[in-house]
Amino acid sequence: xxxxxxxxxxxxxxxxxxxxxxxxxxxxxxxxxxxxxxxxxxxxxxxxxxxxxxxxxxxxxxxxxxxxxxxxxxx
Numbered sequence: 001x002x003x004x005x006x007x008x009x010x011x012x013x014x015x016x017x018x019x020x021x022x023x024x025x026x027x028x029x030x031x032x033x034x035x036x037x038x039x040x041x042x043x044x045x046x047x048x049x050x051x052x053x054x055x056x057x058x059x060x061x062x063x064x065x066x067x068x069x070x071x072x073x074x075x
Contacts, residue, residue: 001066001067001068001069002066002067002068002069003064003065003066004025004026004027004064004065004066004067004072004074005025005026005027005028005029005032005062005063005064005065006022006024006025006026006032006062006063006064006065007021007022007024007025007026007032007035007036007039007060007061007062008021008022008060008061008062008063009021009022009036009039009040009058009059009060010058010059010060011055011056011057011058012054012055012056012057013054013055013057014054016054016055017059021039023072024075025065025067025072025073025074025075026062026074026075027074027075029062031075032062033062035060036060036061036062037060039058039060040058040059040060042056042058
């Protein structure tokens with residue numbers, strides 16, 4: 001078993017929140033947090049976070065996991 005960091009990505013808020021990704025594993029927490037930050041960015045002429053429809057809001061974060069070496073692709 002080895003320690004890695006799993007990137008979790010959710011779309012929406014409240015009862016409409018759903019997980020859209022849980023298959024990206026990283027060796028480094030720094031790399032994982034970088035991709036979490038990039039995935040959660042939104043571009044457009046929203047003016048503020050309040051302008052983004054709640055169903056389009058993204059939450060992304062990394063959690064430590066144990067995996068069998070060779071069982072998953074690790075970035």
